[in-house]
Amino acid sequence: MKKLLVTGAGGFLGAAVCQAAIRRWQVFGVIRTHAPGARLQAVYRADITRRQDIFRVLNEVSPQAVIHTAALADPNACQTDPDASWRINIEGAVFLAEWCAEHTVPLAFTSSDLVFDGLHAPYRESDAVNPVNRYGEHKVIAEEQIRRIHPQAAIRRMSLMFGNAPSPRSQPLSRILKQGRSVRLFVDEFRTPLFVEAAAEGILSTLNYPGVLHLGGAERVSRYQFGMTVAAAVGASPQLIVPCFQKDVPMPAPRPSDVSFDIGLARSLGFHPPILADCFSP
Ligand SMILES: NC(=O)c1ccc[n+]([C@@H]2O[C@H](COP(=O)([O-])OP(=O)(O)OC[C@H]3O[C@@H](n4cnc5c(N)ncnc54)[C@H](OP(=O)(O)O)[C@@H]3O)[C@@H](O)[C@H]2O)c1
Numbered sequence: 169m170k171k172l173l174v175t176g177a178g179g180f181l182g183a184a185v186c187q188a189a190i191r192r193w194q195v196f197g198v199i200r201t202h203a204p205g206a207r208l209q210a211v212y213r214a215d216i217t218r219r220q221d222i223f224r225v226l227n228e229v230s231p232q233a234v235i236h237t238a239a240l241a242d243p244n245a246c247q248t249d250p251d252a253s254w255r256i257n258i259e260g261a262v263f264l265a266e267w268c269a270e271h272t273v274p275l276a277f278t279s280s281d282l283v284f285d286g287l288h289a290p291y292r293e294s295d296a297v298n299p300v301n302r303y304g305e306h307k308v309i310a311e312e313q314i315r316r317i318h319p320q321a322a323i324r325r326m327s328l329m330f331g332n333a334p335s336p337r338s339q340p341l342s343r344i345l346k347q348g349r350s351v352r353l354f355v356d357e358f359r360t361p362l363f364v365e366a367a368a369e370g371i372l373s374t375l376n377y378p379g380v381l382h383l384g385g386a387e388r389v390s391r392y393q394f395g396m397t398v399a400a401a402v403g404a405s406p407q408l409i410v411p412c413f414q415k416d417v418p419m420p421a422p423r424p425s426d427v428s429f430d431i432g433l434a435r436s437l438g439f440h441p442p443i444l445a446d447c448f449s450p
Contacts, residue, residue, distance in 0.1 A: 169194045171209070173231035175216055175264065176238030178202030180335035181278065181326070184368040185235055192372070196229045198222070198238065202336045216260030226267045233375055235276045236264050242337065243282060243421035246303035257306040262313050269318040276322040276371050277314050279307045281359065281384070283325065286424025289358065290388065293325075293380045293433055301421040311380070320378045324371050327384035327429055330394075331364035332448065341395060342448050345404035352412045353391040358426040360384035361394055366441040374437055384429030386441050394444065401448035 172189055176182035177197025186206045189195045197204050197211040204211065210229070214221040216238050226234075239257055240246055246253035261277055268275035282304035283297040299305045314321045332340050344351060362370075362385040370383040389397065395409040414423055431439065 170232040171196060171229060173198065173226065173229050173234045175234070175236045177204040177208065177211065178336065179237055179239075179241070180331065180337065181329060181364055181367060182235075182237040183335070184331065184364045185237060185371060188365065188368040189372055193233075196231060198225055200238070205333075216263065217255040219263045222260070222263050223267055226264075226271075230271075231273060233274045233276075234264060234268055235278075235371060235375075236261060237278050239278070240303075243301050243303035243423070244419055246306060247301055247421035250302045250306075253302055253306050257303070258310045258313065261310040262317065265314045265317040265321060268321070274320065274322065274375055275314070275318055276324055276375055277310065278371070279311050279323055279325045279380075280304065281325060281327045281382075281427040281429060282424065283308050283311070284424060284427045286426045289426040289428040290360070290430040291382065291427065292430045293382055300424050303421060315379075322371075322375055322377060323380045324374070325380060325382050325429070326367060327362045327382075327427075328359040329362050329364045329367050330447075341398050342402050345395075345399050345408055346402050348404070348408065350408040350410055351395060352410045352417070353395040354414050354417075355390050355392040355411045356413050356425055357391050357423060358388055358428055359391070359394070360386075360388050360428045360431070361444065362441055363447045370434065370439045370441070374434070374439065377437060381434055381437070382429040382431055383434055383439065384431045384441070386431075386443050388428040389444070397444045398448055401445050401450070403450040
């Protein structure tokens with residue numbers, strides 16, 4: 169089996185990528201602190217912002233493909249610590265692109281729906297980017313740098329993702345609702361939420377498709393509608409979902425209102441995400 173290296177292997181998406189890949193690849197993980205759940209070929213602790221560290225791992229593993237999911241993925245954290253965001257989200261990505269370009273190794277970089285301003289959804293790959301927060305700005309710069317260094321790289325813009333297992337950053341909504349806890353969710357923020365397991369498959373199955381590709385879910389919903397769908401699917405009371413507006417919850421990072429994706433291109437490549445109601449069990 170060929171060797172695949174996954175950065176952020178203990179993260180929300182990275183762990184799902186590792187889990188999905190182990191049937192087809194020898195999977196090597198790069199972590200900072202959180203370990204992946206899946207049993208990988210080997211796991212390396214390395215800081216992607218340290219060129220020497222990540223090159224040492226890449227040279228030792230000598231992978232035939234790299235999926236880069238490590239990131240400072242919380243927009244509020246990026247807004248309050250833009251230097252950390254720059255180092256992790258741009259410089260770290262550049263180091264990986266440099267190594268992969270030099271060794272002619274396919275690279276998938278995970279970007280975001282937050283490269284857009286939210287005023288012209290649904291967004292296609294050819295639409296102009298215009299981020300409204302630091303996280304989005306840094307993803308745009310990283311995309312540009314990666315394209316320059318490694319023109320064949322796979323740039324995968326991901327919609328908001330959700331899953332049923334806890335991640336280092338958050339508890340799944342399905343679990344919160346099953347515990348009878350209530351949540352406030354925006355009625356004026358629209359996304360095309362994507363089941364993380366489908367996201368992992370989408371990245372793996374399109375590894376050799378170069379350039380930008382939008383991987384989003386099958387439905388455009390507000391965060392509130394999303395919550396109501398999850399509540400119905402897990403048998404929780406709809407009253408646990410408390411509607412609110414973006415303006416009710418001030419946050420460091422401005423948030424675009426609608427960054428739904430048009431996933432027509434991904435569909436034409438065989439990507440068929442499940443509908444939301446099919447992603448949860450009671
Ligand atoms: N989650 C979403 O809804 C969403 C939506 C759109 C795009 N994305 C993108 O998808 C990718 C994965 O996101 P995610 O939600 O899986 O994020 P996540 O759960 O926060 O995972 C990110 C991983 O990156 C690792 N990491 C951070 N800084 C590092 C460093 N300096 N060196 C090595 N590893 C480092 C973290 O390790 P530790 O935990 O050990 O610190 C963590 O495991 C990111 O590129 C993100 O921007 C996510």
